[in-house]
Amino acid sequence: MIEPIKAYLDEQKDQHIEELMQFLRIPSISAVAEHQPDMLRCAEWTAQSLKQAGLEHIEIMPTGGHPVVYADWLHAPGKPTVLIYGHYDVQPAEPLELWETPPFDPIIRDGKLFGRGSTDDKGQLLLYVKTVEAFLRTQGSLPVNLKFCIEGEEEIASKHLPAFVEKYKDKLQADAITLSDTQMHGPGKPALMYGLRGLAGFEITVDGANSDLHSGLFGGAVQNPIHAISRLLSTFHDDKGQVAVKGFYDRVIELSDKEREAFKQVEPDENKVRADLQVDSLYGENGFSFYEQTTSRPTLEITSVTGGFQGEGIKPIIPNRATAKVACRLVAAQVPEEIMDAIETHIHAQSLPGVKVTMDRQLRGNPFITHIDEPVMVAAAEAYEDTYGVWPVYTRSGGSIPIVEVLGRVLDAPVVLLGFGLPGENLHAPNEHFHLMNWSKGTETISRFWLKLAAMSN
């Protein structure tokens, strides 16, 4: 059944790429207020494209910010429903002088389509739209039920989407969620990213006397908030690089042997990392590789510390306050609020006479993980293998894309991140581009994925 789909997509490829270039010409920069009209125009373009593909119930739905574009096709009774997430907004293009060709005037060079949004995410999103079109034009139907939820605020931290997903969770209900906003491991090397770290961010303030004090007249007789905060911060880790906060690791799902084995295909050469960073040695939790430490283990990083006179020279004072900011990266199944509870308990268990310590909780994002043996993950892996000729590698990211976890949790469905971008495609940077070899491979993989999901329900 795949052949007529592929044939249609091959035949229409130039037309489809032309449409993608139209999409890229709209400077839908969500972060910049003056692009508000472009955002609306882009939402309308997206809706029109979905309609043209044959999708139904097209809606441009308001949020507190830029609208969401919704569409569906629900005529496959007994077959699973897949929600496709994507975004029509793009990053600002600055610094403009570093672009070889204008960011919103797309052009193909060396088999790559250059333009802001080409890989993040308009190019990857349109793969799904055109695959829909191919099925409906050649088969008259889709193998599964589909819903599209395309937001306009991904580049501004999906500010209004969590509330939108909560509000419309019945409408968005699905058996699986798919998105293509990540990368392959390399050319010809597909990757399934199955884990993202969560985030807990907070600020610690240590207050001493009611004003800065002369270090000559008071030095040695009052607690110095910098001494106290240094002592406190030094208790957060033990000598083996582990976080020394009681309960911190309690909910961490340990890596399976299968995962650790799989990481060997993707983990970077640690000597190269060390050389690139120009450090004498890497330093992290004993017993874990660099890749494991940065993707699959939780961390507590002090991201800033401040106390005393910040100008030139030594001003001999005992400051009345010192502060530190901390970002914890969390892994499944850690809960940001619980982690901050444990840290607050730890802080107040330290003996720091003569100062007051307070904690202000500021950031929360749950970690995300999909089990690699989940049937939809297996189906995705098989679709990749059938298309690229190799089984995908399994990757995890040390970063955080909180909306992925929100979608999976609120809709109670597994999330599959099928990346078709390549490393080095300059997302968020000048000269963003998309390798067009992954256009046809992308639509083929998606087609095979849907067919496999349909077959699973037989």
Next chain:
Amino acid sequence: MIEPIKAYLDEQKDQHIEELMQFLRIPSISAVAEHQPDMLRCAEWTAQSLKQAGLEHIEIMPTGGHPVVYADWLHAPGKPTVLIYGHYDVQPAEPLELWETPPFDPIIRDGKLFGRGSTDDKGQLLLYVKTVEAFLRTQGSLPVNLKFCIEGEEEIASKHLPAFVEKYKDKLQADAITLSDTQMHGPGKPALMYGLRGLAGFEITVDGANSDLHSGLFGGAVQNPIHAISRLLSTFHDDKGQVAVKGFYDRVIELSDKEREAFKQVEPDENKVRADLQVDSLYGENGFSFYEQTTSRPTLEITSVTGGFQGEGIKPIIPNRATAKVACRLVAAQVPEEIMDAIETHIHAQSLPGVKVTMDRQLRGNPFITHIDEPVMVAAAEAYEDTYGVWPVYTRSGGSIPIVEVLGRVLDAPVVLLGFGLPGENLHAPNEHFHLMNWSKGTETISRFWLKLAAMSN
């Protein structure tokens, strides 16, 4: 022999205060370049005043900055030579709007002479000049040989005086050095300040990778310079508030029982200090009182710490650098360079993989102490007692006036700090003033002091 001196000074008092007011009208602000002409005018006024008193060999001697005014009277063979140090420069007067009367338009209110420099140091300095005048007019001679060394840069850290003293150490040679630039313990309560703390100041830099790193992509696998510096800074003190650097206390001269007993007369109420600072508890080295901790024990205070993003909110990075600045207050007979050697050894003995730690030495000032049983100190105490009716208290300051130590060390003579100012006279602040009751008492104390020094050599 004291009576005719006192009688002359009483008789001339109004005229002398009028001269002091002339002295105060010159805005000799050493820190402000536009007052350069005032500085020269003030040096000339000082020279003229010394000449009028009957002193000889008057010179306005150049330095790399504002000049030194020198004078002497050396006609007391077989008697000791006393070098009198003082300064003709003053602090800036800002904020001007807080002065009740203009800072350079001196006025007497409630027995106090208001004006910038009235207590620091023009008023206290002129006591010596007028005492010379009284002796020479009534006796035709002084009981001891005298030298005056009056600088114009005390308020800008005596920048050029150490080199001047080294260069002219033969010319300045004396058996004792006296200055009045400190305070009594309270009205009617004379004080001999016999110790000042020294200073060693340096900056510590901890360097990690060659750039800031994304805490998601690298967090947990590289050493965070803030973690390293927190750990390092936390090793500088033990749990009992002592400095935990090997050798730090090696040269500290322990307090005698006599000194500790004497402190009981001057030390502040610790509950009041605690309440004033609004802290739950004071915190310092176990086994020492607040006064001892702040005046007679060395300390290591971290005066600033900086690392990571210093703006609003949490920017989740691992910074590539963290820095701290440290000011150690030292007591006799600690040596700043030795102390910094010990700290540098301590720093490099810590295990901090993945970062480089460097130390930049910036400030050095020796501690100062005069033994309270030194014959010149006893003579000063007796002079105070004969004048005020009470034996002086012995005080030490936690602050640093490095030139005091330089004078004593280079000229190899004991330094006696005879304070005639009172606490609350607002030196360095608006509405600086000098209580005129200490004008007559001051000249009497100085007269008696010189007579006693002369008697000692019989």
